[in-house]
Amino acid sequence: MPLKIVHILALLMSFSLFSSGTVYAGETEEEFNVGEMIMHHIKDAHEWHLWGPDHGGTSIYLPVILVDGTSKVFSSKHFYHGKEVSFELSKDEEGHYMEGVGPAKGYALYHEKIYKLKNGQMIIKDGHAENAKPLDLSITKNVAFMFMSVILLLVILFSSVKFYKKNGAVAPKGIAKFVEPLVVFVRDDIAKENIDAHKYKKYTPYLLTIFFFILVCNLLGSIPLIGANLTGNITVTMFLALCTLLITLFSSNKNYWKHIYATPGVPMALLPIMIPIEFIGIFTKPFALMIRLFANITAGHIIILALISIIFINKSAAWGALSVPMALFISVLELLVAFLQAYLFTMLSALFIGAAVEEAHH
Amino acid sequence: MDLILPDFGLLFWTALVFVLLLFVITKFIWKPILSMVNEREQKIAESLELAERTKEEMKSLQAENENILKQARAERDGMLKDAREVAAKMVEDAKTGAKTESEKILAAARQSIESEKAAAVAELKTQVASFALEIAEKVIRGELSSDDKQKMLAEKLAGDINMN
Numbered sequence: 001m002p003l004k005i006v007h008i009l010a011l012l013m014s015f016s017l018f019s020s021g022t023v024y025a026g027e028t029e030e031e032f033n034v035g036e037m038i039m040h041h042i043k044d045a046h047e048w049h050l051w052g053p054d055h056g057g058t059s060i061y062l063p064v065i066l067v068d069g070t071s072k073v074f075s076s077k078h079f080y081h082g083k084e085v086s087f088e089l090s091k092d093e094e095g096h097y098m099e100g101v102g103p104a105k106g107y108a109l110y111h112e113k114i115y116k117l118k119n120g121q122m123i124i125k126d127g128h129a130e131n132a133k134p135l136d137l138s139i140t141k142n143v144a145f146m147f148m149s150v151i152l153l154l155v156i157l158f159s160s161v162k163f164y165k166k167n168g169a170v171a172p173k174g175i176a177k178f179v180e181p182l183v184v185f186v187r188d189d190i191a192k193e194n195i196d197a198h199k200y201k202k203y204t205p206y207l208l209t210i211f212f213f214i215l216v217c218n219l220l221g222s223i224p225l226i227g228a229n230l231t232g233n234i235t236v237t238m239f240l241a242l243c244t245l246l247i248t249l250f251s252s253n254k255n256y257w258k259h260i261y262a263t264p265g266v267p268m269a270l271l272p273i274m275i276p277i278e279f280i281g282i283f284t285k286p287f288a289l290m291i292r293l294f295a296n297i298t299a300g301h302i303i304i305l306a307l308i309s310i311i312f313i314n315k316s317a318a319w320g321a322l323s324v325p326m327a328l329f330i331s332v333l334e335l336l337v338a339f340l341q342a343y344l345f346t347m348l349s350a351l352f353i354g355a356a357v358e359e360a361h362h
Numbered sequence: 363m364d365l366i367l368p369d370f371g372l373l374f375w376t377a378l379v380f381v382l383l384l385f386v387i388t389k390f391i392w393k394p395i396l397s398m399v400n401e402r403e404q405k406i407a408e409s410l411e412l413a414e415r416t417k418e419e420m421k422s423l424q425a426e427n428e429n430i431l432k433q434a435r436a437e438r439d440g441m442l443k444d445a446r447e448v449a450a451k452m453v454e455d456a457k458t459g460a461k462t463e464s465e466k467i468l469a470a471a472r473q474s475i476e477s478e479k480a481a482a483v484a485e486l487k488t489q490v491a492s493f494a495l496e497i498a499e500k501v502i503r504g505e506l507s508s509d510d511k512q513k514m515l516a517e518k519l520a521g522d523i524n525m526n
Contacts, residue, residue: 043365044372112364113364135371136371137375139375143372143375146379150379150383153387154383154387157387160391161390161391161395164394164395168398169398169399171402179395180399183395184399205384205388208387209384209388213380234365235368235372235373238373239373239376240380294366
């Protein structure tokens, strides 16, 4: 059964690839650019590109929300179906940006970022736009994907709770049977294991929330067509790491700071070196959390896309015999990584919180 | 480059969604699920403890039963032994009783035989004496029937005396 799902996944994966980026039948002259296609896939966008060419393919146009004096809400269609402006990027390279039309008039979309036109044009130097940016609170692909994931998560969790409400404290059945072991795992093997026995209860809900949030986003993210690279987005991992950092700092006790400013057992002469190291350590730990999740999930997406791209680079379906099994293997590995990274992020968060609330041992 | 640069819009939505999610599921999901799991774990722990206690109780009960059984067995053995002893004593008593009785009877019989015998001997003696007297009378009558004979007797008697 799981194998079947994986097969379907692989199938969808290859299907979605046809849709990705600039791949459209050999008729066009445009060179297939793997790097561009992959970057396009793993980065955020204002549209949900499903299949077909970049311009004129099938996409779901997501709402753009701009706060620029007044707030403006309109469909991103007004950018993607706007006026394409070409300019000289370098000697023999051409750049493009999309000038908004209709409600998007006065704005332009360049590399998925919205800029305010200055005197009706973009000022681009060495590929960098120098125009002012309005506050962009658009429902981008990642935001839409996050809404979807959270809704799915809520559906799963609320139906689990419904089971307990109906049946009381009995052995779980149905969806609760899937959720409960994970909850118990986070509580016993992550929270209880790393945080003092009489303090872990306070932090368990947070740990459970990041675990399930990351897990669901990781898993959904690896489904072609509906998956976005949310947990492989630096903004999201930064926010999650920031939460852990803030919780660590706000729940830290005297003992924690004593370990930083007067590490016990360290000779006085070493303290001038130790203090900066320990102090930097406060920030490097969540920084590592941020990078780890971002890099792992993004790398997974990149590898799968690159493997599937073998077919398109060589312009022969026969290469599928090589690239599909390899992509399938990596997809299965990504399932493991999805769980592993959710576990690691949660476990390390618990570890940092545990260190912050630990009482001195005598 | 913008792959590793945070985007404010996404940060805003992530923060909003995550914080809301955290509060909603803490209140409506984790609290009820964790309390249910705790409750069940407690129930299981209690049940296990109860089972353990019951086992202990059963064990002690069994030991008690064993004790009672042992006691009963010992008592029974004692009773049997007593009964056997009593029986043996009764038999013994009966035996000795019978023996003394028989001895008594025998003694009585012997005594009566003895006395019978004595009586018989006495009677025999008197009979013999009377026979002797009769015979002596008859002899003396014959001896004294003539003068010569009287004289001879007297002389014999005198002779016997002299010899003494």
